[in-house]
Amino acid sequence: MYNENLFSKILESPVEIPDKLFFKIGEVSRLTGIKSHVLRYWESEFPMLSPPKNRASQRVYRKKDIETILKIKSLLYEENYTISGARKRLRELRTQEKAKGQMDLFLKGVDRKQVQAAIDDLERAVRILES
Numbered sequence: 001m002y003n004e005n006l007f008s009k010i011l012e013s014p015v016e017i018p019d020k021l022f023f024k025i026g027e028v029s030r031l032t033g034i035k036s037h038v039l040r041y042w043e044s045e046f047p048m049l050s051p052p053k054n055r056a057s058q059r060v061y062r063k064k065d066i067e068t069i070l071k072i073k074s075l076l077y078e079e080n081y082t083i084s085g086a087r088k089r090l091r092e093l094r095t096q097e098k099a100k101g102q103m104d105l106f107l108k109g110v111d112r113k114q115v116q117a118a119i120d121d122l123e124r125a126v127r128i129l130e131s
Contacts, residue, residue, distance in 0.1 A: 015070060022060040032069050042072060045083050048090060 015031055029036045043049050049068050051061045061069075068090070075086035 015066075017063050017066050020063075022054075022062060023066065025059050025061070028061045028066055028069065031066060032073060034069060034073060039069065042069070046072060046087055046090065048094065 017031065023031070025036050025039060028034075028039060032039075034042075043051070046068070049065060049072070051059045051065050054060050071090065071093070072086055075081040075089055076083070081089060
């Protein structure tokens with residue numbers, strides 16, 4: 001029998017993402033409570049969820065991917081969005097985050113020339129280290 005209180009508690013429980021660079025699909029499935037085949041399906045429905053594959057052609061998820069999966073899960077299961085509605089909402093959230101980040105840089109007085117100079121310095125350092 002379906003227990004709504006138990007289901008709600010499962011959805012609301014915070015997920016602690018281990019401090020690792022990459023996660024295999026089984027690990028992501030255990031962390032998020034989403035089955036592997038559903039994760040693969042979501043990749044086809046949500047363009048922002050596209051984990052790269054390693055040399056063995058296995059998906060390798062990053063922390064950012066897991067956060068996206070948890071947001072998708074919340075939109076679909078808690079907020080009752082449709083897949084297309086969740087896709088649209090994620091796009092809106094990403095646009096808002098990007099605009100907020102740009103505004104934060106502007107308010108802090110970060111000069112684009114300074115940022116570009118720092119990027120150029122880092123690229124030179126990488127070239128030196130690679131040679």
